[in-house]
Amino acid sequence: MSDPVLVVGAGPVGLTLAGELARRGVPVRIVDALAAPTTESRAIVVHARSLEMLEQVGVLDDLIASGIKTTGLEMHASGRTIARVDLDIVDSAHPYAVVTAQTETERVLTENLAKHGVEVERGLSLLGLEQDAEGVRATLRTADGGEESIAASWLVGADGARSEVRRQVGTALEGSFHGERFLMGDVHAAHDFDPRSMYTFFSAHDGPLMVFPMKGDRMRLIAQVTTGSTDEASQEWLQRVADERASGRIRIHDSLWLTCFEIHHAQVPQYRYGRVFLAGDAAHVHSPAGGQGMNTGMQDAFNLGWKLAAAYRGTASETLIDSYHAERHPVAARVIEFSTRLTHLSTLANPVAQKLRNALLHTATGIGPARQALADETEETTLSYHGSPAVVGSVAHAKIRSGDHLPDVAGTQLRRVLAAETGHVLLTLGPLPAAAELPGVRQILLADTDAAVAGYDTVVADPQRRAATRFGLTSGRIMVRPDGYVGAIAAGDDDAPITAYRELTTR
Numbered sequence: 001m002s003d004p005v006l007v008v009g010a011g012p013v014g015l016t017l018a019g020e021l022a023r024r025g026v027p028v029r030i031v032d033a034l035a036a037p038t039t040e041s042r043a044i045v046v047h048a049r050s051l052e053m054l055e056q057v058g059v060l061d062d063l064i065a066s067g068i069k070t071t072g073l074e075m076h077a078s079g080r081t082i083a084r085v086d087l088d089i090v091d092s093a094h095p096y097a098v099v100t101a102q103t104e105t106e107r108v109l110t111e112n113l114a115k116h117g118v119e120v121e122r123g124l125s126l127l128g129l130e131q132d133a134e135g136v137r138a139t140l141r142t143a144d145g146g147e148e149s150i151a152a153s154w155l156v157g158a159d160g161a162r163s164e165v166r167r168q169v170g171t172a173l174e175g176s177f178h179g180e181r182f183l184m185g186d187v188h189a190a191h192d193f194d195p196r197s198m199y200t201f202f203s204a205h206d207g208p209l210m211v212f213p214m215k216g217d218r219m220r221l222i223a224q225v226t227t228g229s230t231d232e233a234s235q236e237w238l239q240r241v242a243d244e245r246a247s248g249r250i251r252i253h254d255s256l257w258l259t260c261f262e263i264h265h266a267q268v269p270q271y272r273y274g275r276v277f278l279a280g281d282a283a284h285v286h287s288p289a290g291g292q293g294m295n296t297g298m299q300d301a302f303n304l305g306w307k308l309a310a311a312y313r314g315t316a317s318e319t320l321i322d323s324y325h326a327e328r329h330p331v332a333a334r335v336i337e338f339s340t341r342l343t344h345l346s347t348l349a350n351p352v353a354q355k356l357r358n359a360l361l362h363t364a365t366g367i368g369p370a371r372q373a374l375a376d377e378t379e380e381t382t383l384s385y386h387g388s389p390a391v392v393g394s395v396a397h398a399k400i401r402s403g404d405h406l407p408d409v410a411g412t413q414l415r416r417v418l419a420a421e422t423g424h425v426l427l428t429l430g431p432l433p434a435a436a437e438l439p440g441v442r443q444i445l446l447a448d449t450d451a452a453v454a455g456y457d458t459v460v461a462d463p464q465r466r467a468a469t470r471f472g473l474t475s476g477r478i479m480v481r482p483d484g485y486v487g488a489i490a491a492g493d494d495d496a497p498i499t500a501y502r503e504l505t506t507r
C-alpha cells in the first residue's frame, strides 16, 4: 500500500479534505501545529453551496443544529433600509445560509473525521518538505522540540494564510497588500434585529459595519476602521462604532472575542506543485466582505478530495489531477474580485458617490434579475466549472451544462440517493439501456416507478418526468461527478461524451 496522504493544517479546509479522503477509505494523516483546537470563531457564515456540499459530507444536520438559518441580506444607510434581498430565491435545496461560529464548523468536521477513524495529530508543525516522482517526505517539529519525518504519497498545504507549505514549494501570494483594517467582536448584546438576516450599515464618514445575529443573544460585529490605526480592540471602541453606524440599536453586554485584523487580497499563481497542493487560505486571502473565505476554502477541499482519492489509487489521469487548479483558481480570483468590489462600494468617501451608490442599490435590488444575481453571488449557487478540462459535452436544448452543479429535482428521491455517494453516478433519463462497461460508476435510472430494471443499481421514481423538465433532457445521460457537478451530458443514445469524459479523467 502507498504512503498515506498528509494534510498539513486542521482548520476547516484541512478537516474537510481529510474527511473526504477518509470517507473514501484513503489512508490519511492530518497534523496541526496547535496543541488544541483554536477558540477563535472567525468565519461565521456557511453559504448555500457549502451546505449542499456538507449534506454530501454527511454533517449538514449537525451544522444546522449548531447555528441559525439566515434568509435575508439588508443594507442600511443614513438611518434607513436602502435594500433587502431574500436569499430563499436562490436555486438550491438549501436556500439559506447558516450562521455559526467557525469553532462549531470545525467541531462538526472533526467529529465527522473521527467517525471515519481519523484523529488530528496535534503539536506537529511542518518545517520542511522534499518530493520526487514517487512521493513526499515532510519534516515536522514535535511538541517536545524534536523532529519527526513523515513519508506521504501526496501532501496538501491547508496551513492557512501564513502557510509554510506554500513557502516550501517556493511560491507566494500575489496581489494587493495595501490591506484593509477591521475591528471585530463576538459579543453578547441586546438588539432589535431579526436574527434571520445579515446586515450592512454604510457610514457617511467611515467604513461599513456588518452585523450578524447568532444563536441566543450572541452577535458578530465587523467594522472596517482606518487603515494604520494602532488602537487595540476593545469593547468600548466596538460599542462606539456600533452606536455611530447602527443608530444605537446594539447594546453590548460582554465580549467573547475582540480583535483587529488586516486583510489583503491575494492568491498563489498555481495550486499544484507536483505531489503537493495548496488549498484554502494557504492559496488565497481576501476581505471578509461577502463572507466567502472559509466557504471557498472548504469547497477547494471538496473539489480536491475525490480527485486525490483517485490519484492515490492510481486511477486518475493527469488532466483530472490538474483540473483542481483549473477549476478552483478562477473561483478564488472571482471571490477576490467580488469582495474587493463590495469593499470599495462600502468605503466610498465622496458624499455624491455615496448617494449614487445608495440609490443604485435601492433600485437594483428592486429589479428581479439584479436581486437574483446578488443572492446567487452571495450564496455561490451559480458557481460552475464550465470550460474545465475535466468536463465534456453539451446538449443545445438542455437546461444544464457540463460543469454545472446538478440541480435538485424536487418531488423525487434523487438528492437523497445522491447524497450518500462517494463516486461517479451515471443518470439515465428515458427508455435507454444501461450504459455498458462502466466499472465503479453507479447507474441510476429515472423511471415512472422505482421497480428494479436490469443493468441499473438504483431506479428513482419520477412519474411526472420532473427531471426531464428540470434538466431539459427527455432522453439521455448525465455523468454526475463525486462533487455533485456535471462531468458530461449526452442526448439520446449518443454515449460519446460519456466515453470521452471517462477517457479524459481516468487512466
Ligand SMILES: Cc1cc2nc3c(=O)[nH]c(=O)nc-3n(C[C@H](O)[C@H](O)[C@H](O)COP(=O)(O)OP(=O)(O)OC[C@H]3O[C@@H](n4cnc5c(N)ncnc54)[C@H](O)[C@@H]3O)c2cc1C
Pocket (backbone or CB within 6 Å): 008, 009, 010, 011, 012, 013, 014, 031, 032, 033, 034, 042, 043, 044, 045, 102, 124, 125, 126, 127, 158, 159, 160, 161, 162, 163, 164, 165, 184, 259, 261, 279, 280, 281, 282, 288, 291, 292, 293, 294, 295, 297
Ligand atoms: C480575524 C479573522 C476574521 C475572519 N473573519 C471571517 C469572516 O467573517 N468570514 C469568512 O469567510 N472568513 C473569515 N476569516 C477567514 C477564515 O477564517 C479563513 O478563510 C479560514 O479559517 C480558512 O481556513 P483554512 O483551513 O484554510 O486555514 P486556517 O483556519 O487558518 O487553518 C490553518 C491551520 O493550519 C495550522 N498550521 C499553520 N501552520 C502550520 C504548520 N507549519 N504545520 C502544521 N500546522 C500548521 C494552524 O494551526 C491552523 O489550525 C477570518 C479570518 C481571521 C483571521
